[in-house]
Amino acid sequence: MREEEEPSWFARWEEQLPAPEDLTPLSQSLITPDLALAFDIPAISSPNPNPGSNPSPGSLHTHLTPSSGPHFDPSDPSAGASSGPHGSCPDEPARTLKRPRLVWTPQLHKRFVDAVAHLGIKNAVPKTIMQLMSVDGLTRENVASHLQKYRLYLKRMQGIGNGGGSSPSGNGSGPLSASDADTERLFASAPVPHHFLTGRSPPTAAPDSYMPFVPAVPTMSTLQHHHHQQMGLNHHQFYNQQRNNSLSQYNGFDHHGFLTRPMPAQPPQAISMHHHHRMVGPGMGIMPSGNGYMDHELDMGSRGAGGARRELTLFPTGDH
């Protein structure tokens, strides 16, 4: 039998249709600035109209324009985007606009640490780190800010090593009392190179040929066996990886700007068990000889269903 159509059905259906005002902001937020620029969309009133592939606004974190909808910041007349990018800089008009806050995901931080490891502490300066990371959209300021905090972290770790038993979080005297937080979790997510804490660093380049950056896209080539001395990476392979590493990828977005979440189905209450108790040691990421840190990537899917430990520090796109 064929479907019988009732007149009231259509009426109700039509009433339940969302208003255009409700649809517009949503669709806009799904468009990455990258795409917007590529298609020459002028009036994308998004707080993130930047050229490089940046994390899409509205889903990066919780504090991104709390106002519902594409509320454009009125305090930015210099943008002149209200009339279109036909002002005086048609090349990269979005470069001068404010970018949304960068969220350092474990993956992104991992790349950061790897870059610093290759350079050595002394040579690790924001600009160089940024270049080595080769993450599209990442600015020197982003790296500088993160590096500043990372240095404090390392300094704290060193203090523990030769300080004499004072734990970073247990010590009530001093500004060091604030430690067991997201900071520790983030920094612990990436292994800290040994020479970071010993105070010494590779004399030239990276003699120990630290394992470079895990390629954003598995090229299934020579990267399989990393047991061999891959010093050659300093030349071509190293910089060969700077192809498609966009910030979006490190923030849980694919190049289309949509969230790549394989299985978001998880009761929010189960996620809330983030910290049961503090782990042993000042930081799990820095155990001298025989590091017990989880060296596998904190990639999603790594956690088996029913696994005991679940690090929900993956993609801070939802809630925390």
Add this chain to the structure above:
DNA sequence: GGACGAATAT
């Protein structure tokens, strides 16, 4: 002037 790093602001 640019980059770095510490301080300060959001």
Add this chain to the structure above:
DNA sequence: GATATTCGTC
């Protein structure tokens, strides 16, 4: 608290 931005310096 995490990042961004400012500011003094080299």
